Amino acid sequence: MDIFIQQIINGLVLGSIYALVALGYTMVYGILGLINFAHGEVVMIGALTALTAIGVLVPAGLPGPVVVLAGLLIAIPVCMAVGFAIERVAYRPLRNAPRLAPLITAIGMSIVLQQLAMIAWGRNYHTFPALLPALPHRVMGAAITDLQIIIVVTAALLMAALLWLITRTRLGRAMRATAESPSVARLMGVDVDRVIAFTFVLGSALAAVAGVMVAANYSIAHYAMGFMLGLKAFTAAVLGGIGNVGGAMLGGLLLGVIESLGAGYIGDLTGGFLGSHYQDVFAFFVLILVLVFRPSGLMGEKVAERA
Amino acid sequence: MSDDVLLAARGISKRFGGVQALHAVSLTIRRGEVYGLIGPNGAGKTSFFNVLTGLYSADEGSVTFGGATLALGAPHRIVGAGISRTFQNIRLFGAMSALENVMVGRHIRLRTGVIGAILRTPAARAEEADTAARAHELLRYVGIDRLANQQATHLSYGDQRRLEIARALATGPRLLALDEPAAGMNATETAGLRALVEKMRDDGLTVLLIEHDVKLVMGLCDRVAVLDYGEKIAEDVPDVVRRDPRVITAYLGTEAV
Amino acid sequence: MNPVAPKLRAHLGIALIGVALAVLPFVVGATFGNSWVRIVDFALLYVMLALGLNIVVGFAGLLDLGYIAFYAVGAYLYALLSSPHLALAFPAVFASAPDLPFWLVLPLGALVAGLFGVMLGAPTLKLRGDYLAIVTLGFGEIIRIFLNNLNAPLNLTNGPQGINNIAPARIAGHALSRPLELFGAQIPSVTLYYYFFLALTLLVIFVCVRLQDSRLGRAWVAIREDEVAARACGINTRNVKLLAFGLGATFGGVAGGLFAGFQGFVSPESFGLLESIMVLCMVVLGGMGNIAGVILGAVLLALLPEVLRWGAAPLQQALFGSVPVDPETLRLLLFGIALVLVMRLRPAGLWPSALRRRELAAHADGSAP
Numbered sequence: 047m048d049i050f051i052q053q054i055i056n057g058l059v060l061g062s063i064y065a066l067v068a069l070g071y072t073m074v075y076g077i078l079g080l081i082n083f084a085h086g087e088v089v090m091i092g093a094l095t096a097l098t099a100i101g102v103l104v105p106a107g108l109p110g111p112v113v114v115l116a117g118l119l120i121a122i123p124v125c126m127a128v129g130f131a132i133e134r135v136a137y138r139p140l141r142n143a144p145r146l147a148p149l150i151t152a153i154g155m156s157i158v159l160q161q162l163a164m165i166a167w168g169r170n171y172h173t174f175p176a177l178l179p180a181l182p183h184r185v186m187g188a189a190i191t192d193l194q195i196i197i198v199v200t201a202a203l204l205m206a207a208l209l210w211l212i213t214r215t216r217l218g219r220a221m222r223a224t225a226e227s228p229s230v231a232r233l234m235g236v237d238v239d240r241v242i243a244f245t246f247v248l249g250s251a252l253a254a255v256a257g258v259m260v261a262a263n264y265s266i267a268h269y270a271m272g273f274m275l276g277l278k279a280f281t282a283a284v285l286g287g288i289g290n291v292g293g294a295m296l297g298g299l300l301l302g303v304i305e306s307l308g309a310g311y312i313g314d315l316t317g318g319f320l321g322s323h324y325q326d327v328f329a330f331f332v333l334i335l336v337l338v339f340r341p342s343g344l345m346g347e348k349v350a351e352r353a
Numbered sequence: 354m355s356d357d358v359l360l361a362a363r364g365i366s367k368r369f370g371g372v373q374a375l376h377a378v379s380l381t382i383r384r385g386e387v388y389g390l391i392g393p394n395g396a397g398k399t400s401f402f403n404v405l406t407g408l409y410s411a412d413e414g415s416v417t418f419g420g421a422t423l424a425l426g427a428p429h430r431i432v433g434a435g436i437s438r439t440f441q442n443i444r445l446f447g448a449m450s451a452l453e454n455v456m457v458g459r460h461i462r463l464r465t466g467v468i469g470a471i472l473r474t475p476a477a478r479a480e481e482a483d484t485a486a487r488a489h490e491l492l493r494y495v496g497i498d499r500l501a502n503q504q505a506t507h508l509s510y511g512d513q514r515r516l517e518i519a520r521a522l523a524t525g526p527r528l529l530a531l532d533e534p535a536a537g538m539n540a541t542e543t544a545g546l547r548a549l550v551e552k553m554r555d556d557g558l559t560v561l562l563i564e565h566d567v568k569l570v571m572g573l574c575d576r577v578a579v580l581d582y583g584e585k586i587a588e589d590v591p592d593v594v595r596r597d598p599r600v601i602t603a604y605l606g607t608e609a610v
Numbered sequence: 611m612n613p614v615a616p617k618l619r620a621h622l623g624i625a626l627i628g629v630a631l632a633v634l635p636f637v638v639g640a641t642f643g644n645s646w647v648r649i650v651d652f653a654l655l656y657v658m659l660a661l662g663l664n665i666v667v668g669f670a671g672l673l674d675l676g677y678i679a680f681y682a683v684g685a686y687l688y689a690l691l692s693s694p695h696l697a698l699a700f701p702a703v704f705a706s707a708p709d710l711p712f713w714l715v716l717p718l719g720a721l722v723a724g725l726f727g728v729m730l731g732a733p734t735l736k737l738r739g740d741y742l743a744i745v746t747l748g749f750g751e752i753i754r755i756f757l758n759n760l761n762a763p764l765n766l767t768n769g770p771q772g773i774n775n776i777a778p779a780r781i782a783g784h785a786l787s788r789p790l791e792l793f794g795a796q797i798p799s800v801t802l803y804y805y806f807f808l809a810l811t812l813l814v815i816f817v818c819v820r821l822q823d824s825r826l827g828r829a830w831v832a833i834r835e836d837e838v839a840a841r842a843c844g845i846n847t848r849n850v851k852l853l854a855f856g857l858g859a860t861f862g863g864v865a866g867g868l869f870a871g872f873q874g875f876v877s878p879e880s881f882g883l884l885e886s887i888m889v890l891c892m893v894v895l896g897g898m899g900n901i902a903g904v905i906l907g908a909v910l911l912a913l914l915p916e917v918l919r920w921g922a923a924p925l926q927q928a929l930f931g932s933v934p935v936d937p938e939t940l941r942l943l944l945f946g947i948a949l950v951l952v953m954r955l956r957p958a959g960l961w962p963s964a965l966r967r968r969e970l971a972a973h974a975d976g977s978a979p
Contacts, residue, residue: 081740084838145739146673146951150894153675153887154949161943165935184807273883277751280744323759337741338733406842432844444839446832450965457832461844463825467853470824471817476825482826504965524844 048187054303055185059194059263062201063304064069066256067180067279068286068294069208070129072247075246076225076289080145083152084132086276087159088125091265092257094167096121097174110177114262121254128159129250133243156273163269174265177336197259204252205295211248212291221245274326278305279335287343295343304328359530359559360405360436365414367400367583374400374514376583377414380420382528387550387560389574389591391567393603397583398563399441401530407431412442419527433461434457435527439517441536441563445505451516452501452586455488458523511542529553530561535569540597548575571595579603621795631808635801644847646916647800651872653912655806655865658814660908661901662861665818667890668899669827670854672735673743675886680859682757682881683726684866686767689876691715692777699765699950713778716867723863723942724856731855733964735848744919750886757878772877779806779871787874810868814861821857830854831899876898895952897959906961913944933952 067089074082096117103113136151178196182189212218223231224241232238260275261267278301285299309325336343360382364436369376375397382388390399397603403409405416424430437458446454460563463484469477492498495515500508509518514534521529529551535543543566550573564570570577571591578588581603587594594600635647654712663677692715694707734745761769778787786802821827828849832840841847870876888911895905918937925934935943952959 079742104954127777135950143953143957146671146743147957149673149740149743150890151950151953153890154953157884157942157946157949158885159946161939161946164939207698277744277748281748283746284741324755327752327755334734334952337737337745339735341741372905408838408841428841429844430844432842437844438842440839440842444836444842446835446839446964448835448963449828449831453828457828457840457845458843460825460829460832465825466820467826467857471820473820481824502965520843 050307051186052188053081053306054305055188055190055194057303057306058228058299059197059302060306061282061299062198063256063259063263063275063298064197064279064282064302065295065298066204066252066259068283068298069205069277069282069291071280072286072288072291072294073245073249075255075283076291077221077228077242078137080148080153081139081277081280082132082137082246082249083149084136084156084159085249086272086274086279087156087163088128088132088253088272089168089257089260089275089279090267090272091128091159091162092121092125092250092254093261093271094172094257094269096165096254096258097172097261097267100177102174104175111180114177114258118255118258121228121258122251125250125254125257128246129253130243130279131244132250133246133286137241138239138242139244160272169269172261172267174267176265178262193262197263200255200259200271204255206252208248208252209291214332217241217244220345276330278326281329281336284333284343285336287345290343290345293343293345297343300344301329301332357383357385359501360416360418360561362401362405362416363414365401365404365416366383367397367404368412369408371589373602374583375404375411375501378580378583378585380578380585380588382559382561383576384558385393385554385559386575387554387562387573389570389577390561390563390580391565391570391577392580396580396603397534398580400583401528401580402438402530402563405431406436406530432524435525436530437521437524437526437528438530439514439521439532439534441532443510443513443517445517445520447504447506449505450502451492451497451508451519452485452488453506454505454516455491455519455523456484458520459484459487460524462525487521488519491522492516495519496524496545511545513544514538514546515549522553526558528559528561530563532563534562535564535566543569628870635804639798639801644798644800647798647804649913649916651800651803653909654804655869655872656889656892656912657811657905657908658807658861658865658868659889660868660896660904661814661818662789662858662865663860663889664858664893664899664901664904665821665830666702666852666858667893668897669822669830669834670851671739671830672851672854673890674746674855674858675743675883675890676730676748676753677858677862677889678881678883678886679750679753680723680727681866681869681885682753682878683723683859684863684867685870685876686757687719687722687771687863688867688870689773689776690713690766691718692871693773693775695773695775697770699768712777712871715846716779716864716871719867720860720863723866725857727859727862728852729911730859731852735851735855736859747883747886750881750883754878754881754883757881767878770878772875772879774875776874776876778874779803779868781806788869796797807868807872810864812900814864815901815905826850826853834899859950879956888945891949895948895959897961900959900961900963902948903959903961907959911945914944918944 067085070085071082074080099120100113100117105115132152137148140148140151168241179192180189192226210223212285220236220241221232223234223236224238228238232246260271279298282297282301283294284297286295305325305328309330312324358381361381363435364377365375366377378401390398400409404411404425407426407428415422416425418434418436421434423434446457465480465482469488480599489498489501492501495514495518497512505513505516510544535546538546547569553560562570562574574591576589577591577594579586579594579600586599587597635650638650639647659681663674666672666674678972691710696706697707730746730749734742737745757767758770760767767773778785780786782791787799788799788807789799790802798807829840829845832843832845833847833851837847856940892907892911893904895911896905897903918941922937922940923933926935
């Protein structure tokens, strides 16, 4: 039983991170109807930038949480700039091109970013120093660390703030209007180009936070970490109903839990045939199943067929 | 059912989310006639069209065509049964030549498979030559054979409409469904279109026409049905429909009556 | 002008290309050494792969990001059926290494890869383009993860170590891994493989050209151009797309089998996402849908890493006194930049397909009203 609780806790932590990344996918998709293939790399850049900054700040002797926060605050603008560049280079010039064209440029951007990161940070794994209290609390026979609590709470606060931004502010209204119909929004005086750029930048800021969380949670960061994470977060977005902000949050949490439980029990389920190293496969099976049986996701509306 | 009925739609309903696009629409199209379907914007004309040609499936209702029940929601089977269509916003295969567009229309009447195509068997070769000849014939029929090798997107608007009709004819239809064929045409082009539709009727084809241009419909069609808010409110010869008070209300609004 | 002249010129051109292809390995071998002939052999494999993917992406317009999985299926099936691995891993079942004839194993690999293609395509082909891309990407990763981990509890794939001691291609009783004595001259193994791969590549090109010019080729392009209109024309889009997927996968399977026999060794490393993207680059860069363009793209991109390996490191050494960027990174960087630039500057590729004109039209023109 305590294994079950433990896996749920791990899943919620992981899921909070997925949700933050998934929001980036879903917001861009909601507005442009396109998948930002390079989004995973933004997470990676966030993690590695923060790590580098932390590496510089640690010798200064500041308290651990302050150092991490400082690293995060440096990573966020860097990621925002990267997100902005992705939109400018890979998406804006191709706004009227066939659908596959921006997807291919985005794949190109993703490769470029990954290789640049490799040149900057090397092939090695970077370890995240133990700056945050890792003492586990006991909850119903399972362990939860302060770090895990911080991750879940931060993610929840950010998501609440995002919902507020989207539903209560002028900018959020402009985003929703653009998502509904860019041409009409433009006629109503919305600067559609700016809204789209802002959406990329906003998603990238969340990705930066997620990147630091992943690095802290697994104590590790690597130039190639963005690919798999991005893919899973995209799965989470699809699971929840892509284009739907609430759906991305739900999908992220759900996928995290599915994955954790799956990793914990796959051995028992398959009679020991498959082990926990198949954890990554779960996300893909979930993705394929969702797309085949409920392409609109859990919270997505059924897209009207259009001739 | 009398022999001269080609198509009979019964109780077709279609919902999109909360919107009832079609509400129990029934109508019959007779062999060899030009049948007009009109109605104000958003009346459900195109939705009906899309159900009839298989792009949408209907929530309720059925269609019999030439005595057999149509498999709604399966366009290739509907085309196979003998209904083909054009689109309101012309949809050609842009990267292909005019001729190839028409040849694609023959697809369902051809048999060549992978093996035949690779080995280029005598049967495949004959079929291909026949397809090209037939495509040229159809281009000539609609009057644009001189443009056979032009890229479809380079054709003028009126010629693109004609090309789309040729492509639809290539499927070998018994019923040709035209979705607002005169939209965006000038007076000369519209007159040409009208002549073409009359030629097709004279050659024994049944035509279903959605049109905004009421004058064209009233002049061209043998019978007309009117849709309003997804319901059929009239179906008769143009002269009767024209005087129907419900139709006048639908078109002009209640204040005008 | 004499109407025979252009035809003669075309025949002459083909003859010249034929002679050039025939002497290529000897010229390359004598000038640069046999390791470069080997590189040319690999380029031919990539041409086959790219042509297979071109059916899916170029003709039918379906973005498949997991294409390399079919290459992997072909390679692993060949490896399992032509190496001692099964006998070593399951001595109770296989008394000795399965010793199946090459000409049976290769088509079998193609068939199984094709089946995988259909199995993946059947549930996913109704998805919209970008969703399909992600699902195929996921599928590619699933295959790789399984290859990587299926060494326990049943050792099917030997995990990350891969399978070695794979039997080479064998034609008319001669194993291509050994040089051939012919009229007193010795033809090296890489050259034998060259001719073998060249013959198969020509076959693949032939099949692609024939398919392109057929009812099916037209249907694929119609779907790519406008799927709704294609459906309205009576094309059973699901079946036709499935056919493209299956055929593309089959080509991938053939190339995979050849790769396994040629290399004598397979491991999951060869079948990562980057390989899929590289093959996609070949198709996109060369000119989606244009067979000649795809061949050009495949040859260029297959040779690029070798050129970089040969030129980039010394160049950097000369410029910076060190090698800050290794050739592999540089190669990928260039791929990424190329994808962005090609899509923005030449969206139809370096060698886009021209509008197909038909000779029949020439005399029909006169009779048109």
